[in-house]
Amino acid sequence: MSLMLEVRGIDVFYGEFQALFDLSLEVRTGETVIVVGPNGAGKTTLLRCISGLQPASKGSIRFLDQPIHRLPPHRIVELGLVHVPEGGRVFPNLSVMENLKIGSYVRGARKEFRKKLEEIYELFPRLAERRTQLADTLSGGERQMLAIARSLMSKPKLIMLDEPSSGLAPMIVTLLLEFVARIRSQGYSILMVEQNVRKALSLSDRAYLVESGRIALQGTREEFSRESYIRKAYLGL
């Protein structure tokens, strides 16, 4: 499998505070990789750094063999790396359909907007029912669905999901992770930060554990689930 995303030795600071330390990570084509770890470990910062929202002071990030760590976020999306931020950040005063349309803003995605929209409505019938409603009126789970659907509109190659299940009821979490599994089966590469380790691990190929801004552990799904530390701290076994 060829390398899709390669993060090499990045340091990230918020003012004086260092959030990430010499962190490296990679995603190969077609892979689903999850990043787990406690709150405040730097998982969100990692995704923000990859998508260009937060600069790295050291290290490099390559996407499809192209350095992206000095590109602004809007250029990175154009390359096919899309970031779904935490909490289903949809545009509250745009309708469901308008949110999806803005998802296809990047060059190369606009032409296929209609076709993509039909695909999305098929995949997420709930969004089709609510197409004219303002995103503000959706439930938390629907917003998260809309945010994921919106990211698919840009014809991405790699989708980064930041805690898609956060703040949702267990039933909705199951539903959402089913959607992620379906997207995965369509051949997208996925890098997902998730608190719900047991469920996320089951649909991943590989996993990283981030603690205090460093990679504490990494391995395939099987290796990860066997690790006694993971079993105790994250899987409750």
Add this chain to the structure above:
Amino acid sequence: MEIVFLNALVNGILLGGVLALLAFGLNLIFGVVKVIHMAYGQCVMLGMYVIYTLKVIYGVPLLVASAVSVVIMGVWGTLLHLLVIRPLLGAERLNQLLALAGLIVVFENLAHVIWGADLRGVRVDLPIVSLGNVFLKTSNLLAFGGALVVLGILYGVLHKTYVGLAIRAVAQDRECATLMGINPGRIYLLTLTIGGALTGLIAAFFSPIYSVHPHFGGSFTLMAFIIVVLGGMGNLAGGFIGAFIIGVVTSFAAVITSTEVAEIVALTIFILVVLVRPQGLLGARRAR
């Protein structure tokens, strides 16, 4: 007396149309870039001088002069963004406000130096239309109709095109908009250019109605600001309704008393809104 009131009502509505366009520009800039363009009315004033100069001094037909004014004021808006607003985007709110308020002095004195303090008017003879006992100036009707058409076009652009959606997305959540592939810097520039072109257009609507002088813009900046606050800052629909309320109220106040009192009434409404309902009639929901 009833006829006087009826006239006031109709003229207030006509004035409201143009005020709605003025408030739209101010609102759009505030909603997207989050700065208050304190010298917005002064830009209209400069646009009117552009039309005056072209029409009266160079003998250019009014329509052409108006079109040129739209272009020049659009470029003026672009320059304003590049030279004043963009360097201050990361600055304190108060500093942004002071810099833009400073432009009032700059623009008014610029007009003073170039065109002097006298009233300058574009002479156009347009007939007065009468509907029963209501008398309407054709120039006011044209301004009203033109303003509504332009507002309709702008509404369509904001709702139907990618660039319009991008403008609304940046207004609601700038960071998330960048994750959609939108370059917010370009959207800011575009917003200020559209906002500038609108001042040129409003100048074209005003030119046949009013004579211009260096302090002409002040009361319109104030009026636009009052409307925007009344409707809810950044709320375009609220601004539209607010414009007609202020148009009619000031028109009535002017008929009953005088234009000076009309401004007092408008300001009183402003203070009441700030005290009682600071989020405005249709308080803008906060983008997260």
